[in-house]
Amino acid sequence: MKSLAGTGGLIRLILRRDRIILPLWIVLLVAISVSYVKEYGDLFPTPDSRIKYASNAGFITLYGELSGPSLGEFVTWRLGFVPVMVGLISLLTVIRHTRVEEETGRRELLGATVIGRHAQLAAALITVFGANLTLGVLLALGMHSQDLPLAGSVAIGIVYAGTGWFFAAVGAVAAQLTASAGTARGIAIGVLGGAYVLRAAGDTSAHTDGPLAWLSYLSPIAWAQRIHPYAENRWWLGALMLVATIALTTTAVVLATRRDIGAGLLPDKLGPADGTLGSPLALAWRLHRGLLAAWTVGFALLGLLFGGVAKGVGDMMKDDPTIQEMFQRMGGSAGLIDSFLAGVMTLVGLIASAYAVQATLRLRVEESSGRAEPVLATATSRWQWAASHLVFSLLGPAVALLAAGVAEGLAYGVAIGDVGGQLPRLIGAALAQLPAVWVLAAIAIAIFGFFPQASMISWAGPAVCILIGLVSAGVATAGWIRNISPFTHLPSLPGGTVSAGPLITLLAIAVVVGFAGLVGLRRRDLPA
Amino acid sequence: MPAAISTEGLVKSFGQTFALDGLDLTVRTGEVHGFLGPNGAGKTTTIRILLGMTRADEGTARVLDGDPWSDATDLHRRLAYVPGDVTLWPNLSGGEAIDLLGRMRGGIDKKRKAELLERFDLDPRKKARAYSKGNRQKVALVAALASDVELLLLDEPTSGLDPLMEEVFREVVKETGRTVLLSSHILSEVEALCDRVTIIRAGRAVESGTLSELRHLTRTSIQAELVGPMNGLAQLAGVHDLKETEGRVQFDVDTDEINTVLRRLTEIGVRSLVSQPPSLEELFLRLYEPEAVQ
Ligand SMILES: Nc1ncnc2c1ncn2[C@@H]1O[C@H](COP(=O)(O)OP(=O)(O)O)[C@@H](O)[C@H]1O
Ligand SMILES: [Mg+2]
Numbered sequence: 001m002k003s004l005a006g007t008g009g010l011i012r013l014i015l016r017r018d019r020i021i022l023p024l025w026i027v028l029l030v031a032i033s034v035s036y037v038k039e040y041g042d043l044f045p046t047p048d049s050r051i052k053y054a055s056n057a058g059f060i061t062l063y064g065e066l067s068g069p070s071l072g073e074f075v076t077w078r079l080g081f082v083p084v085m086v087g088l089i090s091l092l093t094v095i096r097h098t099r100v101e102e103e104t105g106r107r108e109l110l111g112a113t114v115i116g117r118h119a120q121l122a123a124a125l126i127t128v129f130g131a132n133l134t135l136g137v138l139l140a141l142g143m144h145s146q147d148l149p150l151a152g153s154v155a156i157g158i159v160y161a162g163t164g165w166f167f168a169a170v171g172a173v174a175a176q177l178t179a180s181a182g183t184a185r186g187i188a189i190g191v192l193g194g195a196y197v198l199r200a201a202g203d204t205s206a207h208t209d210g211p212l213a214w215l216s217y218l219s220p221i222a223w224a225q226r227i228h229p230y231a232e233n234r235w236w237l238g239a240l241m242l243v244a245t246i247a248l249t250t251t252a253v254v255l256a257t258r259r260d261i262g263a264g265l266l267p268d269k270l271g272p273a274d275g276t277l278g279s280p281l282a283l284a285w286r287l288h289r290g291l292l293a294a295w296t297v298g299f300a301l302l303g304l305l306f307g308g309v310a311k312g313v314g315d316m317m318k319d320d321p322t323i324q325e326m327f328q329r330m331g332g333s334a335g336l337i338d339s340f341l342a343g344v345m346t347l348v349g350l351i352a353s354a355y356a357v358q359a360t361l362r363l364r365v366e367e368s369s370g371r372a373e374p375v376l377a378t379a380t381s382r383w384q385w386a387a388s389h390l391v392f393s394l395l396g397p398a399v400a401l402l403a404a405g406v407a408e409g410l411a412y413g414v415a416i417g418d419v420g421g422q423l424p425r426l427i428g429a430a431l432a433q434l435p436a437v438w439v440l441a442a443i444a445i446a447i448f449g450f451f452p453q454a455s456m457i458s459w460a461g462p463a464v465c466i467l468i469g470l471v472s473a474g475v476a477t478a479g480w481i482r483n484i485s486p487f488t489h490l491p492s493l494p495g496g497t498v499s500a501g502p503l504i505t506l507l508a509i510a511v512v513v514g515f516a517g518l519v520g521l522r523r524r525d526l527p528a
Numbered sequence: 529m530p531a532a533i534s535t536e537g538l539v540k541s542f543g544q545t546f547a548l549d550g551l552d553l554t555v556r557t558g559e560v561h562g563f564l565g566p567n568g569a570g571k572t573t574t575i576r577i578l579l580g581m582t583r584a585d586e587g588t589a590r591v592l593d594g595d596p597w598s599d600a601t602d603l604h605r606r607l608a609y610v611p612g613d614v615t616l617w618p619n620l621s622g623g624e625a626i627d628l629l630g631r632m633r634g635g636i637d638k639k640r641k642a643e644l645l646e647r648f649d650l651d652p653r654k655k656a657r658a659y660s661k662g663n664r665q666k667v668a669l670v671a672a673l674a675s676d677v678e679l680l681l682l683d684e685p686t687s688g689l690d691p692l693m694e695e696v697f698r699e700v701v702k703e704t705g706r707t708v709l710l711s712s713h714i715l716s717e718v719e720a721l722c723d724r725v726t727i728i729r730a731g732r733a734v735e736s737g738t739l740s741e742l743r744h745l746t747r748t749s750i751q752a753e754l755v756g757p758m759n760g761l762a763q764l765a766g767v768h769d770l771k772e773t774e775g776r777v778q779f780d781v782d783t784d785e786i787n788t789v790l791r792r793l794t795e796i797g798v799r800s801l802v803s804q805p806p807s808l809e810e811l812f813l814r815l816y817e818p819e820a821v822q
Contacts, residue, residue, distance in 0.1 A: 268658055271624060272653065
């Protein structure tokens with residue numbers, strides 16, 4: 001057990017470093033989940049209304065099949081996306097406390113003290129497993145406190161915790177494979193995305209009696225979902241998740257034994273002895289291109305998915321007033337399918353704003369890692385340096401949105417035999433999200449310029465807007481709350497009318513706030 | 529010729545802590561200037577002010593006859609910087625990073641780069657994440673030394689180098705013939721390379737001058753067996769830490785006062801005498817101690 005020496009100390013270190021974020025996501029996810037019981041119980045009081053709401057193709061793609069009409073089952077179904085988020089947070093946390101530590105060399109520093117070779121991995125996994133267990137227990141208690149049956153409440157706790165465990169272990173394996181934290185993240189998120197797509201495709205196919213229903217059996221997300229809390233409570237699927245987690249964890253440990261600290265299993269190739277990079281922009285391209293490619297591909301897939309189901313959703317919505325109302329609140333207007341597509345575009349725009357913030361925060365990453373210092377000690381001015389990254393945080397989302405618009409236009413156009421008509425409409429609708437995306441990017445620039453240590457708060461922008469978007473789609477929300485989100489002020493496209501006023505206002509806000517941020521950056525200490 | 533670097537009364541605080549507390553520093557054109565001080569003395573903060581990265585709260589700073597804050601970009605074409613803690617882009621090879629930094633500074637001498645890579649024994653094809661601290665430092669050193677600049681700002685550049693490489697570093701710096709500000713806490717390095725030295729403690733320059741000027745500040749340690757009583761010896765100017773046991777005395781004496789003190793000793797009568805030559809090492813240790821700053 002010498003290889004585990006120091007694990008306890010490392011766990012305390014992780015808990016200290018994450019003392020805010022860790023309790024925050026646990027409490028937030030539990031609170032949101034528990035609040036759904038009353039909210040959706042009130043909105044859909046009868047089994048009929050629930051079955052009707054849940055039985056459209058779009059929802060089945062997003063959340064899977066409803067197992068039955070009881071309130072517990074219905075709420076579990078509607079929360080179908082939350083376990084995926086638990087998985088995402090878990091894998092990111094594990095990678096952050098393993099591979100990132102090695103890449104930055106902090107691991108080396110600790111390695112010189114009395115810390116065993118598996119201690120870092122063990123500490124990260126134990127912490128994240130523990131966090132997921134806490135999440136599951138709190139969720140079970142919370143659900144049961146809402147008068148839902150105890151067994152089912154325990155089962156939904158297992159759905160969340162099991163998904164978190166599984167993907168924490170996926171993160172652990174990915175962290176062993178490559179020497180780059182970025183690549184490790186890419187691999188692990190790829191597995192998560194793949195599992196989600198398999199489930200979505202399988203469930204959609206099953207719903208339409210298609211031949212691909214078996215795809216779901218390959219997806220650990222579907223395994224967790226089919227525990228079917230409040231229905232069959234299939235404990236053995238929970239056990240399956242546990243076994244899979246143990247298998248992956250063992251794999252990670254075996255891989256870790258076979259490699260050197262700092263190295264990956266996939267070999268690091270040698271690079272060129274002479275470089276061609278010679279400007280801040282060239283460097284920024286090098287640093288951002290992977291992110292840009294990943295987001296663009298992701299957005300194209302989203303576009304294909306939504307464009308593909310749009311027609312079916314439209315057919316189904318014809319006789320469902322609840323869902324019509326919902327999509328109209330999300331920003332839709334006249335035509336049913338248009339309102340669905342417009343709602344989807346808002347969602348895509350919201351996700352694009354997360355990319356915009358992520359790309360903007362690269363500036364802070366460069367600053368706090370110390371890599372900005374040698375660059376700024378050359379003839380590169382602060383504004384040139386900032387601009388080189390902001391090109392990607394402003395135009396990157398434009399490229400990704402364009403990809404979503406093209407893919408959605410093609411998929412939907414092919415489905416209804418009108419590519420020429422739909423393609424430009426949906427490209428326009430996608431790009432119309434940009435002013436709101438840029439406002440959130442500008443806020444991130446301003447925070448980075450004036451309060452660099454608080455840069456991470458920039459994530460609150462997309463988070464708040466997504467929350468407002470989700471809440472106001474589900475329930476009627478006060479106007480002033482909706483108005484906080486720049487996305488509320490965008491035209492509802494396709495189908496709605498465009499007025500220049502709000503768009504110009506949003507652009508002006510983005511320019512003023514972003515420029516102010518650059519002035520702040522010019523005046524402050526850097527690094528700070 | 530104007531000084532390459534001059535600062536007067538630089539003050540910089542971070543919240544409650546004063547990183548700099550009235551720093552005066554002059555680096556003459558063409559000299560290698562040692563900037564010595566214990567950890568946390570304010571060396572890095574000073575260099576960052578000279579680079580226009582950090583703005584001083586008070587005081588003035590001139591670099592190559594320009595204002596480091598407002599003329600930063602122009603000045604940076606004429607100087608090169610090696611940070612104390614070099615971090616590089618994990619996906620870039622060392623060679624790519626060297627060329628990138630060199631080009632952004634305004635150009636790099638290919639021949640010189642190849643020569644330096646050879647001397648520092650650095651494989652430029654490795655990705656930065658595969659480099660050790662010392663190798664990352666070499667990347668920054670090669671990028672800085674292969675550029676055609678007037679001034680080098682080096683912040684503890686040898687802290688990750690092995691002794692062999694440190695020797696290479698010394699040779700290369702001796703050859704450059706440029707103005708160098710070399711921050712360090714290693715005395716032997718400064719003794720080997722520097723024309724003049726500034727010693728900084730708690731944000732203030734406590735001594736500044738050539739090494740031989742500094743030697744005057746050193747103390748010779750003396751042990752003697754005396755014939756008579758040691759009346760008044762302890763009160764003499766320049767005598768420190770005097771201890772007496774059974775007719776034997778032991779004390780340190782300022783190098784400047786040694787003549788007077790020896791005369792007094794012979795007046796008392798000396799049976800035996802051992803003197804230890806002055807060492808800069810002790811001077812630095814003494815200046816590093818907290819009570820050195822009044
Ligand atoms: N960004 C900062 N924030 C807070 N304190 C700082 C910062 N930079 C330096 N300091 C403090 O200022 C003092 C001088 O630091 P520094 O210039 O790095 O010293 P040196 O390079 O001589 O070791 C130290 O006490 C350090 O903790
Ligand atoms: Mg320092």
